[in-house]
Amino acid sequence: xxTSTSPITGCKFNIPSDLNDKEKLNTFVEKxxxxxRKIVAVQGLGFVGxxxxxxxxxxxxxxxxxxxxDLPSQGSYWKIASINDGEIPVQSSDxxxxxxxxxxxxRNNFYATYDSYAYQLSDIIIVDINLDVEKKxxxxxxxxxxxxxxxxxxxxxxxxxxxxxxxxxxxxETTVPPGTCEKVVKPILDNNFEERGILxxxxxxxxxxxxxxxxxxxxxxxxxxxxxxxxxxxxxxxAEDFLRSIIKTDEYPLTRLQSTNATEMAKVLENxxxxxxxxxxxxxxEFAESAGVNLFEVTDAIGxxxxxxxxxxxxxxxxGYCLTKDPLLASWARKKIFDGENLPQSETAVQIxxxxxxxxxxxxxxxxxxxxxxxxxxxxxxxxRSEVGDTRYxxxxxxxxxxxxxxxxVSLHDPFINYWEEMERAVSSNLEEVIDIKYDAVILATSxxxxxxxxxxxxxxxxxxxxxxxxxxxxxxxxxxxKIRVFNKLKIVGRGDL
Amino acid sequence: xxTSTSPITGCKFNIPSDLNDKEKLNTFVEKxxxxxRKIVAVQGLGFVGxxxxxxxxxxxxxxxxxxxxDLPSQGSYWKIASINDGEIPVQSSDxxxxxxxxxxxxRNNFYATYDSYAYQLSDIIIVDINLDVEKKxxxxxxxxxxxxxxxxxxxxxxxxxxxxxxxxxxxxETTVPPGTCEKVVKPILDNNFEERGILxxxxxxxxxxxxxxxxxxxxxxxxxxxxxxxxxxxxxxxAEDFLRSIIKTDEYPLTRLQSTNATEMAKVLENxxxxxxxxxxxxxxEFAESAGVNLFEVTDAIGxxxxxxxxxxxxxxxxGYCLTKDPLLASWARKKIFDGENLPQSETAVQIxxxxxxxxxxxxxxxxxxxxxxxxxxxxxxxxRSEVGDTRYxxxxxxxxxxxxxxxxVSLHDPFINYWEEMERAVSSNLEEVIDIKYDAVILATSxxxxxxxxxxxxxxxxxxxxxxxxxxxxxxxxxxxKIRVFNKLKIVGRGDL
Numbered sequence: 001x002x003t004s005t006s007p008i009t010g011c012k013f014n015i016p017s018d019l020n021d022k023e024k025l026n027t028f029v030e031k032x033x034x035x036x037r038k039i040v041a042v043q044g045l046g047f048v049g050x051x052x053x054x055x056x057x058x059x060x061x062x063x064x065x066x067x068x069x070d071l072p073s074q075g076s077y078w079k080i081a082s083i084n085d086g087e088i089p090v091q092s093s094d095x096x097x098x099x100x101x102x103x104x105x106x107r108n109n110f111y112a113t114y115d116s117y118a119y120q121l122s123d124i125i126i127v128d129i130n131l132d133v134e135k136k137x138x139x140x141x142x143x144x145x146x147x148x149x150x151x152x153x154x155x156x157x158x159x160x161x162x163x164x165x166x167x168x169x170x171x172x173e174t175t176v177p178p179g180t181c182e183k184v185v186k187p188i189l190d191n192n193f194e195e196r197g198i199l200x201x202x203x204x205x206x207x208x209x210x211x212x213x214x215x216x217x218x219x220x221x222x223x224x225x226x227x228x229x230x231x232x233x234x235x236x237x238x239a240e241d242f243l244r245s246i247i248k249t250d251e252y253p254l255t256r257l258q259s260t261n262a263t264e265m266a267k268v269l270e271n272x273x274x275x276x277x278x279x280x281x282x283x284x285x286e287f288a289e290s291a292g293v294n295l296f297e298v299t300d301a302i303g304x305x306x307x308x309x310x311x312x313x314x315x316x317x318x319x320g321y322c323l324t325k326d327p328l329l330a331s332w333a334r335k336k337i338f339d340g341e342n343l344p345q346s347e348t349a350v351q352i353x354x355x356x357x358x359x360x361x362x363x364x365x366x367x368x369x370x371x372x373x374x375x376x377x378x379x380x381x382x383x384x385r386s387e388v389g390d391t392r393y394x395x396x397x398x399x400x401x402x403x404x405x406x407x408x409x410v411s412l413h414d415p416f417i418n419y420w421e422e423m424e425r426a427v428s429s430n431l432e433e434v435i436d437i438k439y440d441a442v443i444l445a446t447s448x449x450x451x452x453x454x455x456x457x458x459x460x461x462x463x464x465x466x467x468x469x470x471x472x473x474x475x476x477x478x479x480x481x482x483k484i485r486v487f488n489k490l491k492i493v494g495r496g497d498l
Numbered sequence: 499x500x501t502s503t504s505p506i507t508g509c510k511f512n513i514p515s516d517l518n519d520k521e522k523l524n525t526f527v528e529k530x531x532x533x534x535r536k537i538v539a540v541q542g543l544g545f546v547g548x549x550x551x552x553x554x555x556x557x558x559x560x561x562x563x564x565x566x567x568d569l570p571s572q573g574s575y576w577k578i579a580s581i582n583d584g585e586i587p588v589q590s591s592d593x594x595x596x597x598x599x600x601x602x603x604x605r606n607n608f609y610a611t612y613d614s615y616a617y618q619l620s621d622i623i624i625v626d627i628n629l630d631v632e633k634k635x636x637x638x639x640x641x642x643x644x645x646x647x648x649x650x651x652x653x654x655x656x657x658x659x660x661x662x663x664x665x666x667x668x669x670x671e672t673t674v675p676p677g678t679c680e681k682v683v684k685p686i687l688d689n690n691f692e693e694r695g696i697l698x699x700x701x702x703x704x705x706x707x708x709x710x711x712x713x714x715x716x717x718x719x720x721x722x723x724x725x726x727x728x729x730x731x732x733x734x735x736x737a738e739d740f741l742r743s744i745i746k747t748d749e750y751p752l753t754r755l756q757s758t759n760a761t762e763m764a765k766v767l768e769n770x771x772x773x774x775x776x777x778x779x780x781x782x783x784e785f786a787e788s789a790g791v792n793l794f795e796v797t798d799a800i801g802x803x804x805x806x807x808x809x810x811x812x813x814x815x816x817x818g819y820c821l822t823k824d825p826l827l828a829s830w831a832r833k834k835i836f837d838g839e840n841l842p843q844s845e846t847a848v849q850i851x852x853x854x855x856x857x858x859x860x861x862x863x864x865x866x867x868x869x870x871x872x873x874x875x876x877x878x879x880x881x882x883r884s885e886v887g888d889t890r891y892x893x894x895x896x897x898x899x900x901x902x903x904x905x906x907x908v909s910l911h912d913p914f915i916n917y918w919e920e921m922e923r924a925v926s927s928n929l930e931e932v933i934d935i936k937y938d939a940v941i942l943a944t945s946x947x948x949x950x951x952x953x954x955x956x957x958x959x960x961x962x963x964x965x966x967x968x969x970x971x972x973x974x975x976x977x978x979x980x981k982i983r984v985f986n987k988l989k990i991v992g993r994g995d996l
Binding site for chain 2: 178179210225227255257258259261262265266269270272273274276277279280283284286287288290291292293294295297298299300301302304305306307308309310311330334338339340341343344345346348352
């Protein structure tokens with residue numbers, strides 16, 4: 001029998017062989033309709049879809065019941081089973097996530113399924129499935145090529161188009177190549193509606209999310225600016241009504257753009273903007289090091305100008321699901337959907353960022369060349385973001401691999417991670433235990449607050465004055481650096497004292 | 499006899515053959531010392547030095563008298579003569595410039611000279627001379643190579659080093675390649691002091707300006723953040739004292755960096771940051787046009803996020819003295835002073851920006867291909883910045899040349915310019931006169947307020963519905979665009995309706 005394992009709890013779930021869930025769905029919908037709720041299907045129960053489901057099921061006026069839909073596959077079924085078993089399938093330091101989930105249990109207005117019959121019952125369908133870019137790197141992690149397949153995404157839309165109501169509102173939240181709603185989603189809907197012989201009364205809108213896993217997970221949906229568009233005026237209006245009912249639009253006004261091309265482009269442009277600004281600073285990090293300049297200090301000084309406040313700081317690398325692929329997704333769209341050139345600067349940004357973690361590894365190697373005793377390295381922080389245990393495309397992966405390729409012994413700590421799925425490897429989450437041991441070098445890789453102005457960590461560092469400290473991500477506070485610098489060979493990426 | 503002509507007034511001044519100005523300098527200094535003022539020499543009376551002189555001579559506690567020093571050359575002598583004749587050698591819409599200059603006349607605490615004897619008399623010397631990058635382009639304005647000569651800059655420093663007091667404070671404000679204070683200025687001072695047999699008690703500091711010609715010319719010095727550093731602690735402290743006496747540091751706190759390398763790098767990094775972000779958006783402008791997306795609308799929506807507020811808008815090109823060269827200056831320094839690589843992204847930014855005006859010319863050509871009647875073009879705005887008549891490296895120059903190469907007839911208007919020096923060409927500053935004539939196309943190139951929500955301009959546009967309007971720089975307001983769009987074939991760069 002096929003099973004699907006939760007990477008959070010380790011629980012195994014048996015994937016049912018009978019994929020008919022009509023009875024339970026009918027009961028759920030009937031109950032919620034009776035209580036006056038509209039039915040919203042959320043397709044895809046990942047980092048976005050699962051929390052978006054919670055937000056919709058907790059709309060201020062209790063207007064909606066949510067059916068979460070995902071695939072009965074090894075990789076995804078556990079999310080469905082977890083939700084129906086009373087466990088939300090994301091790790092989060094945001095208490096609101098747990099509060100919101102509890103409330104859906106009390107109201108019984110959140111149910112998960114694999115049965116696309118769900119779309120037949122829904123008034124609104126939100127698409128939150130992944131659309132991945134496949135990147136190929138050489139051994140030095142140099143990006144060689146990339147490609148994108150719309151096949152899974154199209155399958156997802158197809159299953160909606162075959163089932164949805166004539167007048168359903170379909171909101172695409174997935175980050176898609178610009179042009180997708182008009183040139184991919186709409187034709188699929190139109191074809192299916194023609195085959196089904198029903199009127200094309202559907203409404204199709206695009207409104208991208210800006211979800212940030214972490215302590216403000218829920219607020220990154222409810223208390224944040226939203227951009228939206230529709231393939232026609234009625235679609236845009238329907239999307240606006242829906243968004244108004246879940247987002248605090250009085251404080252965070254909505255912005256309507258003229259076309260789905262525009263909102264699709266906005267999403268990939270805003271992420272490319274960040275990716276490119278990170279890559280740009282990497283070039284200056286290396287310059288600053290050769291000139292003995294503390295670039296953290298420089299970028300702080302520049303950032304005081306309101307016109308320059310978004311300047312990035314030097315760092316260990318770029319991680320997460322979006323910044324590592326969205327510039328490529330945009331470039332792909334320009335070539336394949338609009339028959340244009342590629343986006344050279346945006347592609348270069350990803351290339352540079354993919355290489356970035358090697359820089360910190362090179363620093364450590366340079367120290368080791370001068371001191372052959374340097375063997376044991378502790379990396380503090382595995383997650384790609386602070387205050388969250390998110391290892392998706394974390395730059396620490398390449399840093400760790402590269403150090404081990406260079407024959408260093410690497411230990412790992414992260415307060416939010418016990419098991420690193422992608423690396424199939426244990427991580428210590430107990431800092432006191434970790435710093436009971438002596439290391440030759442410590443790399444601070446993630447700005448978790450546990451590392452900042454931590455008396456015990458400071459003492460341990462100053463008691464080991466020969467230990468090299470590489471602050472690769474401006475993790476340590478200025479106050480802490482001052483203290484440590486007196487006792488220790490503190491070497492900080494971008495701080496120019498290398 | 500050699501003469502030097504003011505490009506502002508057209509006045510010709512005879513360059514004196516006797517370059518001894520000791521008598522007048524002694525009298526000026528004696529008078530001001532008696533009145534309790536310290537003597538500050540400002541080397542270089544260009545866009546920065548002349549206004550910096552005014553700021554220093556108008557310090558809140560009336561602490562300083564200023565000697566402006568420049569060269570007795572055809573290109574520069576007119577600035578010296580103008581100041582002593584009672585005309586400030588910059589054009590400005592900032593009334594404070596004129597008020598400040600009047601006050602120096604009343605107090606008689608601002609004098610200009612070509613005699614480096616001035617440095618013998620000065621307590622503080624501020625270096626505001628140019629340091630240019632020589633760029634070579636091919637016929638398509640593609641940047642082929644660039645170089646930088648420190649010769650003039652070194653001569654300037656030499657003339658200070660040969661004359662200055664033993665304990666003078668020397669503040670470099672010129673944008674220099676990182677490493678210059680330590681590796682160029684300091685050795686020149688040290689050598690000369692050794693030759694002169696005097697103690698090296700000089701103080702050497704670097705504090706770059708962020709001067710913006712325009713309506714806030716004076717305030718861009720007095721009411722703005724400043725970064726500074728010294729080659730040693732005593733130099734940094736002396737610079738700080740001086741800056742505190744001219745800048746409103748209670749509202750705009752000073753930032754001290756650890757080395758002159760750091761402040762030198764900060765200046766070129768902050769300008770490279772902007773240049774690179776402009777180049778980045780150019781890539782997306784072309785993408786947006788092919789996707790029919792209004793990129794102005796998209797960047798406005800993205801800019802609502804505080805982390806994305808610095809995102810640039812599409813435009814006609816990049817002009818002015820700084821953004822067009824500083825990324826190259828930085829790259830040069832990394833190669834030549836620190837034996838490193840170049841800065842590829844920063845160089846690419848300049849390359850792209852140098853080409854940018856061709857894009858607007860190409861748009862006009864595309865229209866002309868469809869309509870061979872399109873011949874006469876009016877460009878509104880010649881200056882590279884709004885609300886100021888500054889044509890230094892304005893992108894309108896390449897736009898204008900390219901259009902004329904393509905055999906269009908080009909007329910020019912700018913409310914702040916009567917004569918375009920670099921192009922040796924008259925410009926109309928009277929909008930009503932200009933719009934009395936019919937054109938086939940109008941390009942809005944500079945965001946002067948005169949063009950915005952201007953009833954007469956709007957009427958003229960709507961009365962000529964066949965005229966093509968290219969808003970290449972988001973000059974028109976959204977309200978204005980709405981009005982015009984009803985009547986006219988409005989085509990706007992980055993607005994996606996091309």
